[in-house]
Amino acid sequence: MKDKNISVAVIRRLPKYHRYLKELLDKDIRRISSKELSSIIGFTASQIRQDLNNFGGFGQQGYGYNVEDLYSEISKILGLTRKYNVVIVGAGNLGQALANYTSFGRLGFDLKAMFDINPKFMGLKINDVEVLDMDKFESFVNENDVEIVYICTSRAGAQDVADRIQKTNVKAIWNFAPIDLKVKEDIIVENVHLIDNLLTVSYFLKENL
Amino acid sequence: MKDKNISVAVIRRLPKYHRYLKELLDKDIRRISSKELSSIIGFTASQIRQDLNNFGGFGQQGYGYNVEDLYSEISKILGLTRKYNVVIVGAGNLGQALANYTSFGRLGFDLKAMFDINPKFMGLKINDVEVLDMDKFESFVNENDVEIVYICTSRAGAQDVADRIQKTNVKAIWNFAPIDLKVKEDIIVENVHLIDNLLTVSYFLKENL
Structure with missing residues (x-):
């Protein structure tokens, strides 16, 4: 539709x-x-x-x-009549916070795995979802029909993840890194740029004084 | 200005x-x-x-x-010519993620403390900032001229925090809980409603098929 x-x-x-x-x-x-x-x-x-x-x-x-x-x-x-397979890249605090939001799952966003490059996160389970090595990223997302990737890496790592996503069947990126990713036009990118949001707080504070 | x-x-x-x-x-x-x-x-x-x-x-x-x-x-x-004292309520993964974003501090948002009600977080230090008990919330924010509170609690706890904020000198709330807070008009509320953002991803996915 x-x-x-x-x-x-x-x-x-x-x-x-x-x-x-x-x-x-x-x-x-x-x-x-x-x-x-x-x-x-x-x-x-x-x-x-x-x-x-x-x-x-x-x-x-x-x-x-x-x-x-x-x-x-x-x-x-809003496209909520079916399920979407999802993975998170970046298993730090933000990635873990997103993995713990059960409301996403209830709406149909099924978290299949998390990925990181840091050995300290390997094998960790957050809310029953395992953290895997980025080595396995491309094969995992294609084999598991993953459609959406939540990028929770640092600014420095985000474009590299986006580049790797473009070689897979993933269709959308939910990006939390403070950078505007360069991707092919057929990939949907939705950004959560926290700083942009915080700066409207300081703007309104200044205005209200 | x-x-x-x-x-x-x-x-x-x-x-x-x-x-x-x-x-x-x-x-x-x-x-x-x-x-x-x-x-x-x-x-x-x-x-x-x-x-x-x-x-x-x-x-x-x-x-x-x-x-x-x-x-x-x-x-x-954007009001970035001065500093703002800030505290985080909710020391879980999201609160810790925000405490670790050094870019907020560089822009002038000075994190003074974190608060939680969960004993397991008490005394914990995230990025050199201590987690304090919510008992101390009102006195701390008033004594430290805190202007902005980042609310990183669950949905259930957020309105209670907002109610307590209204009895202090805090001027603005940056709210991450999935709820529209009820506060007096003179308090600025900026929401990061992650689910709202995620649902635009599923909308665009559906549209692109």
Whole structure:
């Protein structure tokens, strides 16, 4: 299913809807108005109506949204109707933190292995997932149909990992290293540039004084 | 200095300019055209001219941008001309990963202590910074003029930390817990919601098939 007509700005808001709708479902709340949704999610009711209009008529005048339908539709749009095999490269603190997030697994991101070049991590198991030597990286990801690699290496090591990824069948990189990776256009790269985020904190601090 | 007329979208791009300009300075490159800057940073030249026009005439026809002046101006806008005292709450893998990022310190974010409720972390030193008991949180942050708290706790513990922060002089929260914190309006909250980011990866994967 393609949704090319939905803007990236809307897409980046969908995970938040997904998260809140799950909470409503967990509380057995079955329908909700855009106004109520607005009060819990923080977007304006008009923003919510506009966003959700992008994928069909889930809202009905006087009824509101069917929470389950909306949740299931957003799950579909976000590609959460199937599993993704995943590995982590970099078994330091950050890699271990990600390996311990059980919520990723629950959403369908199946962690198959971790990789590092540091002998001290070899054989270590984090949350039942073993740390393997980078020597085995290419063969492992191809044999295990790994689609996503989380890069948790230092800045210095990240491009080398990206280069090796490009020789495999991996399709996407979730990059935590503070560098913009150079990869072929057909590989999806999503960056978590922590420093960029922290610098908006200092900006807002300065502005608020 | 207030820059209320600069849009948040521009502000969120500034850290990337800041990062690339620093690299240019490190290579002793003193001036650069918007076209060259475009080729390394990935924004269009017209986007770059538009962004940088927001804060004065650093670009000159036929000369380009003075890298040092531009870097120093962007540093000023991002509030990087002074230091910020910082603590981390949550001394697990993520908290330890952040404590080990020396680049935060170099930019002026001075990590003063880490806090946890788990006895196993007490007295531990990460990168020369000690883990203290949460009992000492309020007195420590007020006595040490802490302005920013990085919240690296579980989802369950995060709101409690936010509640305690509101009784101190802390001004900003950098939140890594997968929850939207409820705080008074005068406290700045910047979220790193990893799951939201990961779900855009699965979206793009689905779209690319």
